[in-house]
Amino acid sequence: MDAALFLRDLEEKPEALDRLAGSLVDADPFAGLSAYPRRVLILGMGSSRYAARVGALRLRAAGIDAIAEYASAEASLPATPETLVVAISATGGSRETVDAVARYRGRSPIVALTNSVDPAPIAEDALLTVPMLAGPERGGVACRSFQHTLALLLAMNAQLTGVAFDGPGLLRRVAEATAHLLDKRHDWLPMALELLDGDLYTIAPVERISSAEQSALMVREGPRRRADATETGDWAHVDVYLTKTLDYRALLFPGSRYDDQAMDWVRQRGSTVLSVGAPVEGAAGVIRYPHDDDADVRLLTETLVAELVAATWWAA
Numbered sequence: 163m164d165a166a167l168f169l170r171d172l173e174e175k176p177e178a179l180d181r182l183a184g185s186l187v188d189a190d191p192f193a194g195l196s197a198y199p200r201r202v203l204i205l206g207m208g209s210s211r212y213a214a215r216v217g218a219l220r221l222r223a224a225g226i227d228a229i230a231e232y233a234s235a236e237a238s239l240p241a242t243p244e245t246l247v248v249a250i251s252a253t254g255g256s257r258e259t260v261d262a263v264a265r266y267r268g269r270s271p272i273v274a275l276t277n278s279v280d281p282a283p284i285a286e287d288a289l290l291t292v293p294m295l296a297g298p299e300r301g302g303v304a305c306r307s308f309q310h311t312l313a314l315l316l317a318m319n320a321q322l323t324g325v326a327f328d329g330p331g332l333l334r335r336v337a338e339a340t341a342h343l344l345d346k347r348h349d350w351l352p353m354a355l356e357l358l359d360g361d362l363y364t365i366a367p368v369e370r371i372s373s374a375e376q377s378a379l380m381v382r383e384g385p386r387r388r389a390d391a392t393e394t395g396d397w398a399h400v401d402v403y404l405t406k407t408l409d410y411r412a413l414l415f416p417g418s419r420y421d422d423q424a425m426d427w428v429r430q431r432g433s434t435v436l437s438v439g440a441p442v443e444g445a446a447g448v449i450r451y452p453h454d455d456d457a458d459v460r461l462l463t464e465t466l467v468a469e470l471v472a473a474t475w476w477a478a
Contacts, residue, residue, distance in 0.1 A: 165476040168301025168384060172469050176341040178306050182295045182313060183333035191292045191314070192321040195273070199322060200244035202228035203270075204315075205262050209308040209379065210250035210275075212372040216461065217248075217315035219369065224323040233258040241269035248318070250275045252294065252307035254282025275314055277307045303383055305469055308376055309336075312462055332462070335453045339463040342451045347470055350449045354471050357436045357446050360411050362389040363404070364468065365397055367418035370461050377413060377468030385475035394418035398427070405431040415464050416440045417457065438464050 185191070202221055204214035214230035221228035231238045233256065239245050247266045251259045254276035260283045266272060267287050274285035277294040285291040292314055296306035313333060320327030343350075362381050366374035374391035381389035392401045395418060402424075404410050410433035414421070421442055428435050429444040437445040439454040449467055453459040 163302035163384070164300070165384060165473060166301075168303050168305070168476065169470075169473045171299050171301045171303070171305055172466065172473060173344060174297065175306055175309065175466070176337040176344070178295070178297050178310070179313075179333050179337040179340065181297075182310055183330040183337070185295055186317065186329040186333070190317070190321065192273075192290065192318045194290055195246070195318070195321050197322055197324045198226060199246040200227065200242075201239060202226055202246045202248060202322070203239045203266075204228065204230045204248040204250065205233040205238075205259055206230070206250035207233050207256055207258050209304045209376055210252065210256070210259070210311060212375040212379075213308060213311040213315060214248075214250060215375075216312065216370065216372045217319065220316075220319050221322065224319070224325070226322060231262075233262040235262070238262075241266045243270065245270045246322075247272045248275065249273070249284045249288075250311055251282070251284050252277040252296070252299070252304050252311075254278030254280070254284055256284070259284055273318070275311060277310070303380070305380070305465075308372075308465070309462055312372065316458065332458055335456065335459050336462040339451045339453050339459055340466055343449075343463070343466050343470070351470055351474065353447050354436055354449065354467060355474060357434055358411050358413060358471060360409055362387065362468075363401065363410065363412040364389065364391045364415070365394050365401075365412055365424065366391070366415035367394050367420075369457070370415055370417065370464075373415045373461065373464050374413075376465045380465070380469050380472040381475070384472045385478075387475065394424055395420040397424045402427050405433045410434065412436070413438065413468055414442060414445065415460070416442050417460065438467050 218230040364374040378389040
C-alpha cells in the first residue's frame, strides 16, 4: 500500500469512468440475464459487500427477492437453478468469496464482477463475467473498483427489472462531478481536514449506506485512524450517545428523512458535522459539486471527499 499511488488512483477516476461509460455504449454486460429472477444472492467482502447492500436493496424495492451476504457466512440461500448468484471481488480471488461461490457452482447461475484482467477464480464456470474496467489500483486500496462496482450493479438492476437506464449518461455526469471535486480540492479540502481532524464518524441514508461504510474504511485503511459508519435513521438509536461525551466529528451524506432528527442532537450538543452534496442546518460546512441533486450521482461520487481526506492524512 502506498499513499502517493492511492492519490494517483483517485486522480484517475474521471478517466476510468469515461472508459466504463464507453463500454456500456458498446454493449450491455448483463444482456444475457433474464428479467425478474426468482431470487438474487450478492456475495462479497469489504467494499464489495458495501456496494452489494445498495444493489440488493434496490432489487427488493423492485419486487425481487434479493440479499447481500457476507461471503464468509457458513450458509445462506440454498443453491437452486432459480437463485442467481452475483459474486463480487475486485481481485477476482478473495478467499471468502471464492469459497462461497464453490457452494453454488454447477447448481445456480453465477455472475462474476471482477477487476482482474486474468482468469479469476470467482469466474470459474460463471454464466457471465463482467469486467469492472477500473484499471490497476496501484495504491493497494479498492477505490475506483468500488465506484465501478456500484455503477455495474445499477446496470444489472436495470436488466433484471426491465427499467430503462442511461448508464453512459450517468457515468459521464459522475465523471464531471468527480473531476470538479478533484480540480477544486484546494478550495474545500483544507476546511474538511480541519473540521474532521480526530476520530471520524460517517452518516448516510440506507439507500446510500455504502457511502458511509466506504468512507470510514478509507480512513481506517490508509491513515489507520479510528472511523465508523452509521445509517442516518439508526444514528439516533446507536451513535447519538457519543455526541455527549466525545469531540464528535461526522461526515454527513444528506438525503434521509431523518437528517433533521440527527442534526437536532448535533446542534444541542455542539458536535461538528460536515455535509456533502447539500446544505444542512447546523452543519459547520458543506461541499458541493455538479449534479449533486441527482441521488445516483451522489451514490457514485460522494465517497471521494473522504478518500481525499484519507489520502492527505495518510501522506502526512
